[in-house]
Amino acid sequence: MNNFYVSTRDKQVHLTSKEAILKGISDDGGLFVWPDLADVKIDLNRVCQNNYKENAVYILSKLLHDFTKEELEQCVNNAYTDTFASKDITPVRKVGDIYVLELFHGPTSAFKDVALTLLPQLMSVALEKTDQKALILTATSGDTGKAALNGFKDVKNIGIEVFYPDQKVSQMQYRQMASQTGNNLKVLAIKGNFDDAQSKVKELFLDKDLNEFAAEHNVMLTSANSINIGRLVPQIVYYFESYKYLVNHDVIKMNDPVCFSVPTGNFGDVLAGYYAYLMGLPVKKFYVASNANHVLTDFLTTGIYDRNRDFIQTISPSMDILISSNLERLLYYMSNQDTEFVKQCMDDLNQKGKYQIPAQMLEKIQSLFGCGYIDDEATKQVIKETYDSNSVILDPHSAIAYKVAKDACEDVIVSLATASPYKFPQDVLDALGIGSTSEFDAMNKLAEICSDPIPGNLAALQTSKIIHKDVISVKEMEESVKDMVEKFV
Numbered sequence: 001m002n003n004f005y006v007s008t009r010d011k012q013v014h015l016t017s018k019e020a021i022l023k024g025i026s027d028d029g030g031l032f033v034w035p036d037l038a039d040v041k042i043d044l045n046r047v048c049q050n051n052y053k054e055n056a057v058y059i060l061s062k063l064l065h066d067f068t069k070e071e072l073e074q075c076v077n078n079a080y081t082d083t084f085a086s087k088d089i090t091p092v093r094k095v096g097d098i099y100v101l102e103l104f105h106g107p108t109s110a111f112k113d114v115a116l117t118l119l120p121q122l123m124s125v126a127l128e129k130t131d132q133k134a135l136i137l138t139a140t141s142g143d144t145g146k147a148a149l150n151g152f153k154d155v156k157n158i159g160i161e162v163f164y165p166d167q168k169v170s171q172m173q174y175r176q177m178a179s180q181t182g183n184n185l186k187v188l189a190i191k192g193n194f195d196d197a198q199s200k201v202k203e204l205f206l207d208k209d210l211n212e213f214a215a216e217h218n219v220m221l222t223s224a225n226s227i228n229i230g231r232l233v234p235q236i237v238y239y240f241e242s243y244k245y246l247v248n249h250d251v252i253k254m255n256d257p258v259c260f261s262v263p264t265g266n267f268g269d270v271l272a273g274y275y276a277y278l279m280g281l282p283v284k285k286f287y288v289a290s291n292a293n294h295v296l297t298d299f300l301t302t303g304i305y306d307r308n309r310d311f312i313q314t315i316s317p318s319m320d321i322l323i324s325s326n327l328e329r330l331l332y333y334m335s336n337q338d339t340e341f342v343k344q345c346m347d348d349l350n351q352k353g354k355y356q357i358p359a360q361m362l363e364k365i366q367s368l369f370g371c372g373y374i375d376d377e378a379t380k381q382v383i384k385e386t387y388d389s390n391s392v393i394l395d396p397h398s399a400i401a402y403k404v405a406k407d408a409c410e411d412v413i414v415s416l417a418t419a420s421p422y423k424f425p426q427d428v429l430d431a432l433g434i435g436s437t438s439e440f441d442a443m444n445k446l447a448e449i450c451s452d453p454i455p456g457n458l459a460a461l462q463t464s465k466i467i468h469k470d471v472i473s474v475k476e477m478e479e480s481v482k483d484m485v486e487k488f489v
């Protein structure tokens with residue numbers, strides 16, 4: 001078994017996990033993958049006896065080979081001690097017939113916290129033996145930005161710059177990011193959508209001149225998005241944790257296969273589930289749940305990935321994405337690690353905005369991946385029905401996965417709840433037929449009917465000051481990064 005990460009577009013690239021985490025994305029534009037992933041087998045008996053932190057260390061140690069056990073234990077302890085509102089970190093709640101995996105009890109109330117409390121720890125360890133600093137460029141459609149800012153705030157030798165689409169995130173997401181304090185960070189709205197921000201950030205990672213400029217200042221550019229393997233790996237843990245819950249609560253017997261419904265835009269969350277499957281988690285099917293930007297549903301149905309369509313702004317903004325980055329990693333594994341094939345698909349996507357996979361590969365993917373999507377109206381209906389029938393309030397993203405899970409009619413299905421409803425209070429109240437005058441009025445009204453209290457970080461927004469007000473064009477992003485490099489060193 002080799003312990004190196006390679007690029008999805010070139011198997012000659014060889015990096016250790018520390019190097020891959022620091023680099024973020026390969027120079028050829030590909031994403032880092034570990035070829036021997038399927039040779040790792042996780043002991044489910046051990047998983048069912050371990051607590052969350054023990055499982056995190058156990059699973060991470062299988063994938064991050066050049067981190068010592070002590071380093072991983074330290075990272076995991078720093079990440080998950082007293083940072084999550086639930087002692088289980090990612091608790092499961094039965095809602096109707098569906099097992100809802102709640103991933104939003106972290107410091108910024110979104111599932112991204114699970115990885116973004118840990119990635120700063122991993123990156124700091126990886127940086128230790130270099131004499132360099134790291135500048136993180138993050139594109140966000142709403143949730144990653146705040147979780148990354150919170151995770152990297154004032155971390156030694158690391159700076160962070162976040163780009164979010166102006167007017168295309170929820171009011172709460174905007175306030176969370178725009179009020180962020182810290183000495184090593186910058187938050188900018190860009191004129192465009194998430195795809196514009198993510199594409200530009202990827203372009204900047206590959207820009208030779210910019211990288212040389214950064215290197216002259218002893219800075220390397222890297223990512224906190226799920227394109228970074230260090231962002232993805234921590235998310236594998238909660239798939240095993242939900243399986244532990246089902247076994248330990250006698251819902252299933254050990255080794256019984258289960259299904260997952262995952263709301264996704266950038267394909268990172270569901271890919272983490274696929275990684276868990278490759279490592280031995282018994283999975284019957286993953287259901288990929290989308291909003292009106294259903295480029296993934298279409299791909300999984302027809303084998304044609306086509307981003308040439310209107311970008312639709314929805315009430316589930318974190319999933320308003322037409323270029324789904326991590327699908328590239330799935331193509332790598334599903335094509336038997338054919339990096340030429342992946343490169344061709346990605347070139348087609350860049351040049352024509354579309355690509356098509358062979359029928360046989362589509363069949364292979366469909367044997368493990370189902371899909372479904374709903375629009376805003378249907379999402380609101382699900383929020384209302386779930387509240388009326390179960391007294392549980394789902395956020396719009398989680399509601400989409402819940403509906404796809406219900407429609408799947410599987411025996412045992414886990415539906416991922418990725419954000420707190422308090423991040424989208426006006427839309428959630430609207431779905432329930434309750435009016436509100438502002439997002440905070442909505443938040444307080446929601447608290448009267450919701451079984452969970454308002455998370456502290458969101459309640460605090462009522463009095464926090466908006467600090468970051470700049471809106472720039474996509475073109476101006478490069479200048480802004482240069483400016484950050486100079487100020488940061």
Ligand SMILES: N[C@@H](CCOP(=O)(O)O)C(=O)O
Pocket residue numbers: 139140141142143144145224225226227265266268269318319
């Ligand atoms: N849904 C994300 C978009 C970026 O996805 P990531 O998982 O690659 O960070 C967001 O909320 O920002």
